[in-house]
Amino acid sequence: MNPLYAARRRRNKIAMGLSFAATAFGLGWLVLILGVLIYEGFSGLTLQVFTEMTPPPGSNGGLLNAIVGSLIMTTLAILIGTPIGIMAGTYMAEYGRHDRLTSVVRFINDILLSAPSIVIGLFIYEVMVVPMGHFSGLAGSVALAVIVIPVVVRTTEDMLLLVPNSLREAASSLGMPRAYVIRRVCYRAAQAGMVTGVLLAFARISGETAPLLFTALNNQFWSANLNAPMPSLPVVIFQFALSPYKDWQALAWTGALIITFTVLALSIIARVLSAPSKQS
């Protein structure tokens, strides 16, 4: 074989081997992280975790108040963020498709989408916690809602842009006003994708810790009062994992297992939902 050709084939083999190795490396981390999580967290996964409050160090307890706090705050965040996000996405895809405003909003929205979440926490601290004078679950929810909005805006706009124009024209030709066309025809056509966006946003915020640290703070006790500091699963994990107590660390692992599998399940459901609509 001619030596140049042999060298090229060798180089190709090395490069392809490396790319195979890189993929194995990436998948390896996923397996490793999930494996450790299950190994460390599964033994602590008892009914107690879901029925008892976070304990003081040295005694038994569960994560009930943290789980409930997380649920309240993420739900409220979705309720605040989704309508705003859908409205903004609707304007961009329906009314102002070729506006200058739309391209500016899209650019800014994409930046908000990847903005550091801790900065969002600082922002809400400045505009809500300081004027109110105390930390609160409400501030935590608003901080999470700020993270929800860009995700929902993005998916709503993308999904509405996929709706064929002939549907809009057909509805308009029957004399439907624009607002009806959008709500009765376009939303229905884009439904699956928009739900996916909300699910993705839900998955994203249920693991967020940084924006809650100094908005909702934490609470050792049961609290459903939105006007008071509220516990949340990620913040409790943060506090417990960095503590020197073994039983707190064990609870942190269990909480980590719960969060991870919730988030991964949500994102897989979102993918499954959006997959068929993409192909057709």
Place this chain on the structure above:
Amino acid sequence: MTDFALQGGAVRAHDAPSRAKVLARLRLGDAVFRSLTRAAALGVLVLLGGVICALIIGAAPAFREFGFNFFVEQRWNPVTERFGALAPIYGTIVTSFIAMIIAVPIGLLIAVFLTELCPQFLRRPIGTAIELLAGIPSIIYGIWGLFVFAPFLQQTLQPFLISTFGNVPLLSSLFAGPPYGIGVLTASLILAIMVLPFITSISRDVFEAVPPVLKEAAYGVGCTTWEVVRYVVIPYTRVGVIGGVMLGLGRALGETMAVTFVIGNAHKISSSLIAPGTTISATIANEFTEAVGDLYTSSLIALGLILFIITFFVLAAARYMLLRIERRIG
């Protein structure tokens, strides 16, 4: 017949005012809906403006007190209330830089695997699995890094680096000091794993958008797979790949929880990569709730402002590049 027509006409005549009313109501509803959506779109802009304004107002006392010195001062002393941002800024940039050095080649190689080598039926599952790495919340990377990864590095990689490079001039200072496990290098490695999926998924998307004709032409003249990737795919998608890399960089710069767990939170600049350090986001996460005094709080918000400005420009550049490739690929 006439009766019927008359009746119909009567109904129509009777309906005329209500028809106008209905039309007016619909028109009003339309206008209201339109302005609501427009307000929401403007709200997104207000949100960004609000973030910037709130941070500037919050940071003002610190900047008034320290002026430009805030950027070049290394000391961070809550007791004497002297604050300088140099150590966190340095830590943020160094950890992100090392993370990118590791993650970019690996991320690109995975994208090459997914687009060129992988059998068709495995592409979706493997791609999804890599993207799930991005779905794992950052606090999980933190707890895993602290309890599993850091002790592992302390026993294996770090002693190896110290003994290998200990006698090499220059490199010895990079790996000086005892192996703590936690530190700048550990944080960088975890960041690398976290940004990997961002780089992979964007590179895969742009690689897939290369017109098959270009690749087939290259294969047709006898190129190997590697040569097609190296001389056709990558040059064609360069802007998009750089955009993806910048997007990953934006993530790495702002990443908080994972880094907070493993960096060690030491406010000093050390030439050694295995020494503890700190980043902007880790400093804020660690100290904000404990900060007493307006100047301390304000200095932390000023750090947040610096972080936001850095990431803003990195992300803006990323989006600009991705927009350019989108336009070209159409």
